[in-house]
Amino acid sequence: MSDKNGNSSTPQDPEKLKDLEERIAAAKSRHAGEEEIEVDNSLLGMAWRLSTELVVTVLVGCALGLGIDTVLDTKPWFIILGLCLGTAAALRNVFRLVARMEEDEKRKQEAKNQS
């Protein structure tokens, strides 16, 4: 017996189906611990995101300042301003990222509590 998709479909007896369900449940419980590894991975990703954000944003601020300085010939005033603003922007980005992380964490915790 096969349908139009070429999959054979034999009528299952309920005994077999029950057995299958039990096996699926057993297999699922074996893999229950794997979720924690996934969380660790995204933490590692977060660490990379935070560190590059922190370094690169400051550099971008300085580069912008240097650019304005070279055009206006006002060295070193805009590069100092760029350094300050870049640092502020970096910290702002990091705070924003951490806030989002905490939000996700909270949502995950709530989902866990509900289930």
Added chain:
Amino acid sequence: MANDPMKQFKIEPIIDGPMIGPIDTSFTNSSLWMVLATVGVIIFFALATSRKLVPGRMQSLGELCYEFIADMLRSTTGPEAMKFFPYVFTLFFFILFANFFGMIPWSFTSTSHIAVTAALAFFTVGMVLVFGLIKNGFRFFKIFAPAGLPLVMYILIIPIEIISFLSRPITLSVRLFANMTAGHVMLKIFATFIAFLVAKGGIWLGVAIFPILGTMAIVALEFLVATLQAFVFAILTCVYLNDVYHVDH
């Protein structure tokens, strides 16, 4: 013995092309591995889309990939952003395959060059800018000025927001490039160390076990990094696409 750890990143032309202005159009080893990554993705999804009702192994894998990216896009950007699904999907799998193909011995890691990652990153951020402007008009620039602040604060906040917007393509490209380069250099140095110890012979043969273990650990770590960086690139694309749809956040 090739013991220069930076030699693996050398770009070598395979087919010489003409110079068009300042642009060298030679087909290089980097181009070759980018083409191979693209072909790899195409072959993988050709095998994974058999369109059967009850999925086989390959199709389950394909559906898993679809679900993974679709969930990511829906949860970080929202269901209206599914228009950009093909782009994020392509980006993720291109980077993933390029990173993985770079792990094959004697291959070339095209993502270890900032030119490649910067092209991807600038295109992504440029796309956000263009679609943001098309969709919101000049209201798009509100992302630089969050609402509800005292007027004096805007003098400070606007430059800060502009700097953080400009740093996006750079963080995006530097992260991927730096991770791939650093990993491969580390791998090469550890592997060279084994060769040195073995060449010395005697008691040093026994000591060689440590760099061997180290190399194995780094290979495993590199596979993790390869996946993780593709994931981070894709999720940040989603985060940035968020600005197209939610100007006042």
